[in-house]
Amino acid sequence: MLSRTADNLYWLSRYVERAEYLARILDATQRLSALPLAYVGTSNEWESAVATAGCAAAFFKVYDEANEENVTDFLAFSTANSSSIRSCFESARHNARAVRTALTVEMWDAINGTWLELQRYGNGPTSREEFSRFLRWVQESSLRYDGSAYRTMLRNDAYWFSRLGVYIERADNTARILDVKYHLLLPENERVGGPLDYFQWAAILRSVSALTAYHWVYRDSLKPWLVADLLILRDEMPRSLASCYEAIVRNLDAIAGAYGRQGPAQRQARGIRTRLENSRMDGIFQRGLHEFIGEFITENNRLGAHITEQFLI
Amino acid sequence: MAAAFDEMKGQDGGVRPAYGELARWLGEVPPDVLDYRRREAELIFRRIGITFAVYGEADAQERLIPFDVIPRIMAASEWRLLEKGLTQRVKALNAFIKDIYGAREILRAGVVPDDLIFRNPAFRPEMSGQPVPHDLYVHVAGIDIVRVDADTFYVLEDNARTPSGVSYMLENREIMMRLFPELFSRHRIAPVENYPDELLATLTSVAPVSASREPNVVLLTPGVFNSAYYEHSFLADKLGVELVEGRDLFVKDEIVYMRTTQGPKRVDVIYRRIDDDFLDPLTFRPDSVLGVPGLMAAYQAGNVTLANAVGTGIADDKAVYSFMPAIVKFYLGEEPLLKNVPTWRCREEEHLAYVLDHLHELVVKEVHGSGGYGMLIGPAASKVAIEQFRAKLKTAPKNFIAQPTLALSTCPTCVEAGVAPRHVDLRPFVLTGRDRVRIVPGGLTRVALKEGSLVVNSSQGGGTKDTWVLDG
Numbered sequence: 001m002l003s004r005t006a007d008n009l010y011w012l013s014r015y016v017e018r019a020e021y022l023a024r025i026l027d028a029t030q031r032l033s034a035l036p037l038a039y040v041g042t043s044n045e046w047e048s049a050v051a052t053a054g055c056a057a058a059f060f061k062v063y064d065e066a067n068e069e070n071v072t073d074f075l076a077f078s079t080a081n082s083s084s085i086r087s088c089f090e091s092a093r094h095n096a097r098a099v100r101t102a103l104t105v106e107m108w109d110a111i112n113g114t115w116l117e118l119q120r121y122g123n124g125p126t127s128r129e130e131f132s133r134f135l136r137w138v139q140e141s142s143l144r145y146d147g148s149a150y151r152t153m154l155r156n157d158a159y160w161f162s163r164l165g166v167y168i169e170r171a172d173n174t175a176r177i178l179d180v181k182y183h184l185l186l187p188e189n190e191r192v193g194g195p196l197d198y199f200q201w202a203a204i205l206r207s208v209s210a211l212t213a214y215h216w217v218y219r220d221s222l223k224p225w226l227v228a229d230l231l232i233l234r235d236e237m238p239r240s241l242a243s244c245y246e247a248i249v250r251n252l253d254a255i256a257g258a259y260g261r262q263g264p265a266q267r268q269a270r271g272i273r274t275r276l277e278n279s280r281m282d283g284i285f286q287r288g289l290h291e292f293i294g295e296f297i298t299e300n301n302r303l304g305a306h307i308t309e310q311f312l313i
Numbered sequence: 314m315a316a317a318f319d320e321m322k323g324q325d326g327g328v329r330p331a332y333g334e335l336a337r338w339l340g341e342v343p344p345d346v347l348d349y350r351r352r353e354a355e356l357i358f359r360r361i362g363i364t365f366a367v368y369g370e371a372d373a374q375e376r377l378i379p380f381d382v383i384p385r386i387m388a389a390s391e392w393r394l395l396e397k398g399l400t401q402r403v404k405a406l407n408a409f410i411k412d413i414y415g416a417r418e419i420l421r422a423g424v425v426p427d428d429l430i431f432r433n434p435a436f437r438p439e440m441s442g443q444p445v446p447h448d449l450y451v452h453v454a455g456i457d458i459v460r461v462d463a464d465t466f467y468v469l470e471d472n473a474r475t476p477s478g479v480s481y482m483l484e485n486r487e488i489m490m491r492l493f494p495e496l497f498s499r500h501r502i503a504p505v506e507n508y509p510d511e512l513l514a515t516l517t518s519v520a521p522v523s524a525s526r527e528p529n530v531v532l533l534t535p536g537v538f539n540s541a542y543y544e545h546s547f548l549a550d551k552l553g554v555e556l557v558e559g560r561d562l563f564v565k566d567e568i569v570y571m572r573t574t575q576g577p578k579r580v581d582v583i584y585r586r587i588d589d590d591f592l593d594p595l596t597f598r599p600d601s602v603l604g605v606p607g608l609m610a611a612y613q614a615g616n617v618t619l620a621n622a623v624g625t626g627i628a629d630d631k632a633v634y635s636f637m638p639a640i641v642k643f644y645l646g647e648e649p650l651l652k653n654v655p656t657w658r659c660r661e662e663e664h665l666a667y668v669l670d671h672l673h674e675l676v677v678k679e680v681h682g683s684g685g686y687g688m689l690i691g692p693a694a695s696k697v698a699i700e701q702f703r704a705k706l707k708t709a710p711k712n713f714i715a716q717p718t719l720a721l722s723t724c725p726t727c728v729e730a731g732v733a734p735r736h737v738d739l740r741p742f743v744l745t746g747r748d749r750v751r752i753v754p755g756g757l758t759r760v761a762l763k764e765g766s767l768v769v770n771s772s773q774g775g776g777t778k779d780t781w782v783l784d785g
Contacts, residue, residue, distance in 0.1 A: 001555075001573055001574050002555050002557060002561050002571060002572065002573055002574075003561070003572045003573060003574055004558070004560070004561050004572070005555075006574045094537070097537050097542070097546075098536075098537050100546040100547075100550065100556075101546050101549045101550040101555075101556050109360065112360065113360070116359070116360075157574060161574070255574075259574070259575050261575075311574040312574070313572075
């Protein structure tokens with residue numbers, strides 16, 4: 001297939017995945033900030049949301065203060081922020097138009113429908129209720145696109161590249177939450193059942209839609225090291241780094257099989273997966289959770305660069 | 314101007330046979346149902362994203378072409394006449410362009426004046442003496458036809474460069490079948506859905522001799538910002554070929570390749586929907602970023618087929634158009650089956666004098682113009698507009714031709730006040746391959762939605778209709 005087509009499909013998936021992630025962060029932040037101070041302490045959740053979205057620098061160029069109004073505008077509706085939900089959907093549709101022939105009717109319908117609907121929200125909702133509906137709608141749109149891709153695409157390179165976009169973006173997002181919130185997950189911070197952190201842990205899990213999953217996997221109350229374990233090493237958790245990398249390796253292998261050629265992208269992906277497979281949580285804590293996550297983000301970005309170089313240009 | 318011929322009611326007010334069922338149906342169907350279906354159609358169009366851009370309208374980057382739900386119908390006998398005429402016309406066009414870039418017999422015979430060709434901005438000196446694969450130039454023509462009475466069809470324009478609109482022909486039919494299945498079951502309508510197959514057969518048939526047995530065909534688009542981008546992606550999809558932009562292609566050792574995820578892949582046939590000027594910055598406009606550097610060299614080396622060929626624009630010149638009857642006779646030795654609209658060439662003194670005296674009753678067009686821009690429709694123009702145009706005409710008479718205001722035929726059309734006649738034209742798409750000429754029955758009917766208006770161009774508020782050719 002055309003390199004440009006693969007590139008567009010890859011980024012289309014990334015934009016949609018990113019929009020969903022932003023909606024989840026905003027949802028979790030809204031819940032946290034609605035709790036009485038006694039439950040969450042004095043930390044500024046809105047500032048933390050901007051950091052988790054990975055655009056603190058860009059945000060503070062425009063705003064002095066991270067409050068609800070500024071952050072929701074910047075992360076959800078701003079056209080100045082190229083990673084806002086609006087910008088993500090705009091870019092996704094732009095990419096979709098450029099590769100219409102590579103999309104199934106259902107995928108195009110999902111993306112174009114989302115874009116048309118987006119126009120209705122104008123410069124943002126007028127109430128919290130409406131904003132909640134908006135966030136739910138963003139997640140539903142992403143699910144619809146993802147489901148359309150999964151259910152209607154031919155299983156060929158177009159599909160594999162679009163899946164790669166999903167998983168690389170997802171791994172990056174999960175790692176970013178961990179990067180911002182790592183201090184809450186350290187064992188020495190242990191105050192099991194302490195009300196302050198409990199809601200923080202719940203918010204982290206909510207950001208990656210894993211709150212219910214946590215209870216099913218561990219059948220235990222929220223423990224920070226288990227939260228970290230769930231998001232990093234558990235294969236069965238679809239947003240964990242391990243699960244993302246299992247999928248990345250599988251899709252890159254499918255491409256290598258079809259093209260009859262392995263390359264740096266395949267090697268890099270397998271390297272990262274092996275490292276995850278051979279890691280245990282106590283080891284990660286010992287060497288430093290923050291360093292581990294920082295390294296992962298770098299290596300994940302490097303894989304993105306390899307994929308681009310090997311296939312997309 | 315005489316009263317227009319109505320394709321449903323004819324001259325005497327009785328319903329013409331091809332429209333019998335439709336007239337009955339229009340009598341039965343409640344107006345609100347028609348209106349409801351019209352809105353349903355618009356919703357579907359918007360949903361699938363069939364939009365176009367109007368240049369110069371900043372607020373409307375993506376607009377819908379209005380779709381009229383009442384079909385236009387032609388009897389099989391009428392279509393057969395058109396089909397023969399169209400086939401003859403494209404044969405002559407191909408022979409003419411081949412001659413112009415080759416032996417130039419028609420110029421030596423004095424049938425067409427030299428300067429009309431050599432001073433024409435669409436003439437490409439790079440193509441002189443340059444063979445093209447299988448001697449074919451116009452692989453896809455979108456010949457505009459208008460009708461003035463039961464028996465008379467005129468060719469209005471030949472559109473031998475990169476005619477668009479075929480996606481509307483196909484989508485209009487799809488939508489009509491979805492919205493009005495009962496109406497379809499009452500008619501026997503010749504299908505158009507095989508157009509992409511015919512186009513692909515045409516394109517593969519003209520691959521260079523050196524190409525592999527399964528030639529790699531691509532569709533070259535200027536990109537998402539082009540007004541016809543929807544059509545480009547639609548066609549590439551139906552053809553099952555890659556939709557490429559200039560940056561997806563590169564030329565090495567006079568061979569064209571596309572950049573794929575598996576490395577370079579050779580390209581044999583380029584169905585290009587981008588103008589000559591932008592094809593290759595090394596040969597044509599150096600500022601073009603849409604084209605492919607070195608493409609002309611590969612083309613001249615015979616390693617790739619461009620459809621349509623470079624330089625076909627000379628046939629689209631409206632002054633050259635006026636010679637088409639003579640051109641048909643010169644190459645084919647036949648009488649033209651389709652008429653030309655009588656045309657005054659303002660470059661000739663006598664013609665100019667006549668035109669200046671009759672501006673209020675003529676249509677005056679720029680010879681290189683298209684899309685309905687920059688023309689004067691005398692009977693509809695104000696005195697001031699006519700005088701302004703007169704001044705323009707006098708400064709550069711060579712740039713203009715004039716034609717009588719034709720009473721374009723009308724078809725029943727949905728309007729605010731119900732169903733009323735509106736003027737229409739027809740653009741059938743004529744495909745010329747190495748083996749034969751292919752035309753799917755029908756084409757794109759464009760309709761002027763404003764009462765009395767004769768301008769059907771979508772950029773000027775025209776709409777489209779499904780075109781039915783009755784089978785047998």
